[in-house]
Amino acid sequence: MRFIDLAAQQQRIRDNIETRLRAVLDHGQYIMGPEVGELEARLAAFSNTKHAIACSSGTDALLLALMAYGIGPGDAVITTPFTFIAPAEAIALLGAIPVFVDIDPITFNIDPASIASIIECFSGNTTTRPGPVPSKIRQKKPKLRGIIAVDLFGMPANYSPIINMAREAGLFVIEDAAQSFGSEYFGRKACSLADCGCTSFFPAKPLGAYGDAGMCFTDSDELAARIRSLSIHGQGADRYENISVGINGRLDTMQAAVLLAKLELFPEELVLRQEIAGFYNQLLGDNSSPVVCPTIPDGYFSSWAQYSVLSRDGIERSKLQGKLKEEGIPTAIYYPKPLHLQRAFAELGYTQGDFPVSESCAERIFSLPMHPYLKEEDQERIATVLKKISSREFATQ
Numbered sequence: 001m002r003f004i005d006l007a008a009q010q011q012r013i014r015d016n017i018e019t020r021l022r023a024v025l026d027h028g029q030y031i032m033g034p035e036v037g038e039l040e041a042r043l044a045a046f047s048n049t050k051h052a053i054a055c056s057s058g059t060d061a062l063l064l065a066l067m068a069y070g071i072g073p074g075d076a077v078i079t080t081p082f083t084f085i086a087p088a089e090a091i092a093l094l095g096a097i098p099v100f101v102d103i104d105p106i107t108f109n110i111d112p113a114s115i116a117s118i119i120e121c122f123s124g125n126t127t128t129r130p131g132p133v134p135s136k137i138r139q140k141k142p143k144l145r146g147i148i149a150v151d152l153f154g155m156p157a158n159y160s161p162i163i164n165m166a167r168e169a170g171l172f173v174i175e176d177a178a179q180s181f182g183s184e185y186f187g188r189k190a191c192s193l194a195d196c197g198c199t200s201f202f203p204a205k206p207l208g209a210y211g212d213a214g215m216c217f218t219d220s221d222e223l224a225a226r227i228r229s230l231s232i233h234g235q236g237a238d239r240y241e242n243i244s245v246g247i248n249g250r251l252d253t254m255q256a257a258v259l260l261a262k263l264e265l266f267p268e269e270l271v272l273r274q275e276i277a278g279f280y281n282q283l284l285g286d287n288s289s290p291v292v293c294p295t296i297p298d299g300y301f302s303s304w305a306q307y308s309v310l311s312r313d314g315i316e317r318s319k320l321q322g323k324l325k326e327e328g329i330p331t332a333i334y335y336p337k338p339l340h341l342q343r344a345f346a347e348l349g350y351t352q353g354d355f356p357v358s359e360s361c362a363e364r365i366f367s368l369p370m371h372p373y374l375k376e377e378d379q380e381r382i383a384t385v386l387k388k389i390s391s392r393e394f395a396t397q
């Protein structure tokens with residue numbers, strides 16, 4: 001059994017991929033070939049945004065969005081500690097300070113109420129507690145500029161309150177949709193839920209290339225123009241005019257060709273993922289289950305990048321993962337260590353206990369195999385193994 005089965009997917013569209021790649025070999029425009037523009041147009045339409053700008057990875061998409069907002073030293077940007085390092089990394093790479101906020105225990109996404117208290121703290125309101133903003137950060141008096149919310153495991157963050165707070169405080173909001181391409185929030189598509197949406201086409205993401213790839217989405221003409229320029233070394237009207245310092249952040253044509261071929265399957269794959277998640281819920285959602293299944297609140301549609309469950313504690317998680325491994329069933333932990341406790345961010349001054357929900361989830365969470373081609377009998381076997389352990393080993397606890 002595989003955790004993510006890219007081979008099963010390739011089997012279905014191998015001819016299409018080869019045709020697309022052969023076309024690139026024939027025209028030879030490996031950088032900014034016609035497939036890049038075609039992909040941008042298709043995905044802007046898919047996500048219902050005015051602009052889509054292809055770029056080299058999800059991480060670069062975040063970096064480019066922050067650069068387009070002029071983020072640099074002296075700035076602070078709010079983000080979640082319970083995710084992949086990329087959003088906090090992009091903030092820090094530009095010399096700005098990532099300010100962490102705890103997550104909601106049900107959705108694992110950034111908690112709007114906690115964002116509100118951080119905004120108050122930054123507004124200099126001395127009647128409120130400083131909250132978990134370390135004194136090391138407060139002493140630097142950074143200017144709060146924006147928020148990066150992450151759509152973890154494929155489910156959008158709760159954008160309505162986040163956008164309202166941001167508008168009031170004059171902050172921008174970036175949607176890290178690296179895991180959520182194809183998902184929806186009250187009828188609106190991921191990547192269109194904030195001022196700028198950033199996604200990744202890393203091979204294991206819901207829509208994956210055969211290498212690194214990403215995209216920025218926005219309705220703002222001005223922001224789109226800045227992101228596009230920054231992704232080509234800050235290029236101006238022509239190739240050797242530079243209007244700002246940018247990066248080499250383009251998407252290469254081969255990856256665009258692969259993505260166009262895979263896009264044909266994508267809507268159907270979203271439905272399949274939905275069915276697989278539903279079947280897991282059915283198998284593991286009762287009292288005899290040793291794990292808590294994910295909850296998708298009303299109004300949300302997840303792209304199910306991961307199916308992540310919570311065990312009772314860290315010891316139980318190790319036992320469950322160990323038994324599954326013995327049976328040849330792969331699992332993974334997203335994420336074993338919250339970002340505020342990573343050595344990379346040690347100098348920000350955060351400590352254990354600052355974000356109890358993130359810390360507890362990091363100890364208890366693990367992900368089961370999830371991809372559109374997972375077989376029912378495999379899911380049944382996973383549930384049987386989990387429930388057998390739960391009845392034997394945890395019965396006396």
Ligand SMILES: *Cc1c(COP(=O)(O)O)cnc(C)c1O
Binds near residue numbers: 057058087150178179
């Ligand atoms: C994968 C991921 C990224 C980074 O994407 P890359 O294409 O690997 O650079 C950013 N944020 C989140 C939440 C991710 O899961």
